Amino acid sequence: MNSTKALNVLKDHGYKHTKQRKKLLDLFDQYDAYVSVKDLFEVFRLDFPGASYDTVYRNLYTLAEIGILETTTLDGEKHFRFHCDTHGHHHHFICTSCGKTSPINLCPVEDVVSTLPGHQIENHKFEVYGKCPSCV
Incomplete structure (x- = not known):
């Protein structure tokens, strides 16, 4: 998955293309790892200083629900990454x-x-x- 493909998935599921969602997706293009909400929020708020933690959290869960992101829990905290669709079932x-x-x-x-x-x-x-x- 990448941000371009993710934007198409968002559109296919009836979600609007917003600057905030685009920024989150672009951040995942930069990471080849699971990333915590806290770490994403730290970078996200540089471009959107008025955004709340809950806004980022809700968007991440939406992206996970429609198959754009995968989730795991590390040290009791939810982490996210782009859905891996290049290797078949693994x-x-x-x-x-x-x-x-x-x-x-x-x-x-x-x-x-x-x-x-x-x-x-x-x-x-x-x-x-x-x-x-x-x-x-």
Whole structure:
């Protein structure tokens, strides 16, 4: 995902193209990692000093709800990044120091399905946390 594609997704879901949403999307173009709301807000308010934390928070959740952003929780705080749509179905290793991700090209859900006969799995999420080579 990138900001141009994200703006098209917003339009397809009936959302307006605003300067604030464009700025948030441009910020995600700059990061190749999960970023906290607090960190995004610090940079965002340089261009929009009157904007509230809640405005940024609400916009991020909207972007996540329509599939533009992915979320994870690191140290009890929600972090966001552009939805990863370049590798097909996969999961991520997430660095707990810098937030960068690496794809994991296997899915353990097949093993889980075999241990739950009669169950219907509707969705799943698998993430591995630790330190990337740059942060070790």
